[in-house]
Amino acid sequence: MxxxxxxxxxxxxxxxxxxxxxxxxxxxxxxxxxxxxxxxxxxxxxxxxxxxxxxxxxxxxxxIPAQLEGRRGEARIGATLHKRIDLRRWQAFIRNAKRLHHGDAIEFQAGVSAIAEMHHEDGSWTLAFAGEEPVEVLLERAGRMPLPPYIAGKRATDEADKxxxxxxxxxxxxxxxxxxxxxxxxxxxxxxxxxxxxxxxxxxxxxxxxxxxxxxxxxxxxxxxxxxxxxxxxxxxxxxxxxxxxxxxxxxxxxxxxxxxxxxxxxxxxxxxxxxxxxxxxxxxxxxxxxxxxxxxxxxxxxxxxxxxxxxxxxxxxxxxxxxxxxxxxxxxxxxxxxxxxx
Structure with missing residues (x-):
């Protein structure tokens, strides 16, 4: 159709x-x-x-506050987690994905970091998060609410959205x-x-x-x-x-x-x-x-x-x-x- x-x-x-x-x-x-x-x-x-x-x-x-902002070296990287794979790994859509390669470390805010493990056919990546704290705890510290692009493109996410x-x-x-x-x-x-x-x-x-x-x-x-x-x-x-x-x-x-x-x-x-x-x-x-x-x-x-x-x-x-x-x-x-x- x-x-x-x-x-x-x-x-x-x-x-x-x-x-x-x-x-x-x-x-x-x-x-x-x-x-x-x-x-x-x-x-x-x-x-x-x-x-x-x-x-x-x-x-x-x-x-969950699934949007993260970070860097791979000098490159700014944005990640939106969208599907849990296991306790430490999530599949994510990446902004500025051309600057990301297999094995790269991404340093997000608040000391949260992840390794880019696998690139998928749909353009997303598997991210493996460092440390032992649950990923949900890391997201509460470093992430923000993932408002849809038709809202986020018109105004900033704020406390009310939580x-x-x-x-x-x-x-x-x-x-x-x-x-x-x-x-x-x-x-x-x-x-x-x-x-x-x-x-x-x-x-x-x-x-x-x-x-x-x-x-x-x-x-x-x-x-x-x-x-x-x-x-x-x-x-x-x-x-x-x-x-x-x-x-x-x-x-x-x-x-x-x-x-x-x-x-x-x-x-x-x-x-x-x-x-x-x-x-x-x-x-x-x-x-x-x-x-x-x-x-x-x-x-x-x-x-x-x-x-x-x-x-x-x-x-x-x-x-x-x-x-x-x-x-x-x-x-x-x-x-x-x-x-x-x-x-």
Whole structure:
């Protein structure tokens, strides 16, 4: 399928640089079946579009301060860690990578250092960190929050981002990008969901920096997804399957939750326990097995996530919804507004 079918023009002033405050006051565009009118709401209205027995599925990954600045000799080197390999080694995208060679030592800030061990086909490097302290401890000392390039290119990362770019469910260290659909949730909203009989479950998918990489291919068949590590505990899978057998709908909060659920599902829709990498690439024509709806922010043109929502709702339906959102001034991307997609 041609990638340019998922292109659109987005005014730069619609890219959100800060989240809504309070978080659940963000706007929410409700997109239902083909003939239903679009509905302008706010995230706080979410319980009224769900029913008792439905289950929202959240990603409990926690964003680590995965961006590092350093030097290899006189050359300035930037690194964004995106996938753990083992206790001391991480795969990283490198800025100024032409100045880096196998075996080079990089001296980052705060006394943190690493050796460039291996260059990968996608341009990333394996970095082996020196010392015995956990790499997460080193990152807390030397790293900064890895804001998406469409935000970081417009303003500096600051103290507010340390909390703004984490969801209230963040628990498992390992992501270098937030599961942004869940940024809209507050204790008040979850209390309202509880009162309405709407369930909550969590899984873990450590979102990688590959989520921000543009699709450079002209055809979706030629695009290669980056793998990300995820886990669904056996008891979580069991409860999700029971909810569906009881007539409840599974609503993924974010494309990360959706991709892991679909990776773990059998052809008959049964969700299995899961622990490992997934590189699932969902495009129009995909048959969804595990989920019945999706809450998600507004995505980049020509992105794999724009293709995913088009697979769920239909390309023409989503292109029309995005045109409407742009016309109505919805805020886009990680700190932007939300949409609720109910096919």
């Amino acid at each position: 041609r990638v340019d079918l998922f292109d659109f023009e987005l005014p730069q002033d619609l890219i959100a640089l800060r989240p809504a405050r309070p978080r659940d006051s963000a706007r929410m565009l409700v997109v239902e079946g083909q003939d239903a009118p679009l509905s302008d709401r706010i995230v706080r209205d979410l319980p009224s579009f769900l029913r008792s027995g439905d289950v929202l599925v959240f990603n409990d990954t926690r964003v 909390s703004d770019y984490q969801t209230m469910f963040a628990r498992e260290d390992g992501a270098v990008a937030a599961p942004t659909a869940a940024l809209h949730f507050t204790p008040e909203l979850t209390a309202a969901l509880d009162a309405a009989g709407i369930g909550r479950e969590t899984l873990t998918l450590h979102v990688g920096a590959g989520t921000f990489l543009p699709v450079k291919a002209d055809d979706t068949d030629d695009h290669r997804m980056h793998a990300e590590w995820g886990r669904i505990e056996p008891e979580v899978a069991e409860r999700l399957n029971a909810a569906r057998r009881g007539g409840g709908r599974l609503i993924a909060v974010g494309t990360t939750s959706l991709r892991l659920l679909e990776s773990a599902a059998d052809e008959d829709g049964t969700i299995r326990p899961f622990a490992g990498d997934t590189a699932i690439f969902i495009t129009p024509g995909y048959r969804f097995k595990a989920i019945d709806g999706l809450m998600t922010n507004f995505h980049l043109p020509r992105s794999t996530l724009m293709m995913l929502v088009s697979a769920l709702m239909g390309r023409e339906r989503m292109m029309a919804a995005y045109a409407y959102a742009i016309g109505e001034g919805y805020r886009f991307y990680s700190y932007g507004d939300s949409s609720l997609l109910l096919p």
